[in-house]
Amino acid sequence: MPNLMEILHSRIIVFDGAMGTMLQKQGLLNEGCPELLNVEQAEAIKNIHRMYSKAGADIVETNTFGGNRIKLAEFGLENRVAELNAAAVKAAKEGATDGTLVALSVGPTGKMMQPNGPLSFTEAYKVFKEQISAGVKAGADIICIETMSDLGEARAALLAAKDAASKVPVICSMTFQSDGRTLMGTDPATAVITLQSMGADIVGANCSGGPEELRQVIAEMYRVSKVPLLVMPNAGLPVLKGNETVFPLSAQKMGSYAPQLVEAGASLVGSCCGSTPEFTAAIKEAVKNLTPPAPQYQPKTYVTSSTRTVILGSGQPVHIIGERINPTGKKAMSEELRQGSLAKIVQEAVKQVEEGAALLDVNVGLPDIDEPAMLVKAVNTVQRVVNVPLQIDSTNPEAIEEALKAYHGKALVNSVNGKKESLETILPLVKRYGACVLGLCLDDSGIPKKAEDRLKIAQKIVNKAEQYGIPREDILIDCLALTASAQQQEVLETIKAVQLVKEHLGVPTVLGISNVSFGLPNRKLLNRTFLAMALAAGLDAPILNPHDTDMVDTVKAAQVLNCRDIDSKNYIAAYSNQDRTTKPEVDTPKNAADTLYQAVVNGLKDGVIPLVEKVLSEGKTLMTVVDNILVPALNEVGDKYEKGEFFLPQLMQSAEVVQLAFNRLRQELDTNNVNKGTIILATVKGDIHDIGKNIAKVLLENYGYNVVDLGKDVPPEVVVEATRQHQARLVGLSSLMTTTIPNLKETIVQLKAANLDCQVMVGGAVLNQRYADMINADYYARDAQEAVKIASQAL
């Protein structure tokens, strides 16, 4: 059997064309499962392979595009993965002429990967491994992962392929839309960088429009690829003919495009949807005398997210690595993490990127949490909200591995160091998941004092990483900043070490800045001075707090001075229109009563209880607090809401303040003093949408009404009974949708029939005054604020 990777040195390899189109032409592709045909129509499948190989295909692809468990489950065939894939390989082997290679086609699962959908890396990996193992066992010569839109899913399939058959070459091909990106937003360069780092032998683009569209995609890939590229275009963009869609491109035309595709960088050329063996013959003829393009790859330090590539190192801009996603020293974030919540992390992620971070460090290390699970959750959440590459920061190798699985791009691992154990546990992970790694200049004897000794450790890390097969360009070095207060002598050694590492190893340097100022006053001043010094020494990527605008400014300025911001473009863009006006001071109220009033209006909960106590101590009675402060304040809020000056959350926030104040007042006197009457509230039977009712409840309580909340999905009898029992004179009913209006009506009928002395107000999205009249309601409340007005009329 010919060796694919060897042939690729000498000539262009021709891939076959569409399987689906051929099946369709023979009337075999109906509603059923295409992979089932490998068993039920084996001769027809063999025949298609034979036609393609005779037409000149060096490689034929098996009829297994949807041969994974998830896709097959759509036809109830999930237990026949091994059988159908094996039969497909057999059909290809038997059908194709001798010397033709058989590639196992592996298409997507059709399920969205986390964080955009439910499919986890581990599950996807298992599903792909099952299919690929079956195909390889049956004798597939190549694994062709194709038509992928999601880089995360492609990574899972690729790793599964490498684990299932380490010696079988793996192709990883993505499909792009007319905007040049995949459906999930991955650009061609990012796809290549990520997949080749993770070990794909060949990367490519298939489907995605015709040869003209894919020529541009391949050209973009070629700039960054160190592996051969595959291209398989459709027969043009489908067009309408009569009432049928057809692929317009002729075989001849496809053939004439083939040399352009090779020129753009492709070493393997085939065709996709709408193509037939004629296309394969035309391609074969067109490329027979061409030789594969030599890789143009220039080693650079690329880190990627699924939608963006950042290049670090000499000759590139300085990139800020945001350090804020780290619970150390952050009480609120630590507390949230312990409760499993990541809201603060999301906020920090978004804000840091807005402020100029090009990468984000993600660290969730706390002694008492399940770090692997939490780091995965954090990585998934952060990659959902921002598109910058991530630096995965942990001392726990298991956490690093799980995070590298979940991450959709080429991450930067923080960190490895010169200790034997660290090198031996971290570097294999970096290699396996195709990441970059940050090496810290420390080892068993700690951080060396002298710059030369730090360089030695850096050298050791680089050597060791290269032994593990990690290319030098994927290694970055942190020379480690020490605190000036404790080790003043060594501060300059760090600066010197940055210079030495750049000079002798040529790898990018990273440096955490803020440590330098620990224990000294005006830390910001020391931080930015140290930052400027390190940047002058050639630092490529400072790890810092992007909220510190002085530091961000320093980076921008230094890039002008050390010629990394060409023509000062970014600097000019950032500072030419700077507005330095300051905001005017807000008037502060004079006495406690005014302050309380303002607190309600502005929704300020903090310090309300002491404020109520102060008002009381100034001689105000309970009722004057309610009638002269809280209710007028609420009225002002209500007015503003009605005028549109306030919106719902402001109404609710004021309600929270008043409720706190009420709770404090109730300790002073009997609750009944402020009870203006009882109101029953319920969301009617069958309806589960109760947020509007809940909002009404809060407001009514704040105005001093005793609200009995019956909850949602409340049967009419329960409403009647509660009204009777509490002798309530007002009942509020809500219903969101038309389907529960009959229940709303029925509840009113039963209330009226029970002859209770009560009135009914109704509310809900689908209601209006006309409906309310139709179902005999006494009042229609269009919102919660209106319910308060109705209550004051009715009670």
Added chain:
Amino acid sequence: MNIDKNVVLRYLGYNPGKTNINNSMQEKIDYYISLGLTLLEPNTTYRIFNTVNINSTGVELPEADLILPGKDIVKHLKHSKKVCLVAATIGPQLESKVAELFRQKEYAGGTILDAVGSDAVEKVADQLQDKLKFIAKKQGYHITWRFCSGYGDVPLEINRKLAAAVNAESIGIRVTNTNMLIPRKSILGIVGFNLREETAIPLANKCSYCNATNCPYRNRSDSCAKSNGNITQ
């Protein structure tokens, strides 16, 4: 995925040019958008039906044994050669957090988070819509906008059959006896595959399909605030 802060604000009754929000409220909204993003369990599914029978009273999908009644759905699908049923949800986590916030008397937070959920489920469904666009294009079709049960004269009573046809249960969507969806932040929709691009125009104004003439969003000519497509008369 991005939650659109402006949409969230609008759902909450924010009126550009009129409503004044201070910094702490801005931060609160940012915080709950962030929190919402951590609580999403997005999931979608769809099924494409190749046989579509349309007459003046409704649209029949014989493969699903389903008839979608009404003039509005006929209008929506009149150029469609295939029909795709879609389901999308953000799962139960976010809404149970809303309930928890109300219990903890964090009313503003609960209200904001609920609105975040409303935008999130639309965004999840939009992602699926992008995928369908891609699938359709490969087959030479252009997709219509997403028509949801409850729009116009399509009754909510169709939800149960619609959910069964697209196997919404497989992504955790349940239909109550009163035809409501659980989780509440879920969508069932109907997308047509049309041959001619000019027939697959995007929907300019959802409100034109809604009979809730009293709706404040409509009256302000804003987009609709209803999350789960269950806009009814």
